[in-house]
Amino acid sequence: MSNIFIVPIFGIPASGKSSFISAFVQSINTTNIQTRVISFDTIFHDIIKDPNIFDPNEWHKAKYLFKEQICNAIETIQNDFKLNDNKSFVILLEDVLHLRSMRKNIYQIAKHYSIHYCSIFLSCDVELAIIRDSKRIGKAHVGKDTITKLYNNFEYPDKDINFEHQTS
DSSP, X not given: OOSEEXXXXXXXXXXXXXXXXXXXXXXXXXXXXEEEEEEHHHHHHXXXXXTTSOOHHHHHHHXXXXXHHHHHHHHHHHHHOOXXXXXXXXXXXXXXXXXXXXXXXXXXXXXXXXXXXXXXXXXXXXXHXXXXXXXXXXXXXXXXXXXXXXXXXXXXXXXXXXXXXXXX
């Protein structure tokens, strides 16, 4: 197995995923670890036509592009990045990933490419997430209804499910 790691950082909107990733990248900036961040929100915001109207087709297209960028990043790293015992590469994925099946898809990508997988779940109180979100502007603002819906439908990591127990 290579020294490539895929690390989905997931939780409800405004749970602190972007802040966590920023701090993580800064903390390892001086080590022999290189990073790449792939954010679903960045992809989604690049393709949506009207941020005030949710279009499921745009969301599905963004999910497809998210997966495509993950695979392209892995292939580029495996082909171009000269890994040795002293260097590692971490691909950080930023997304809500509220359904277990979404996380399993990423796990299966890691397995397909024979790279390491470790997921990080950021738990956050729904009221705190709503307060944080209220301070966001533009496309970054998600809204109370969306946060509450995702919170209520979130499939939390489960130690009894093999891929999550061994990797989260």
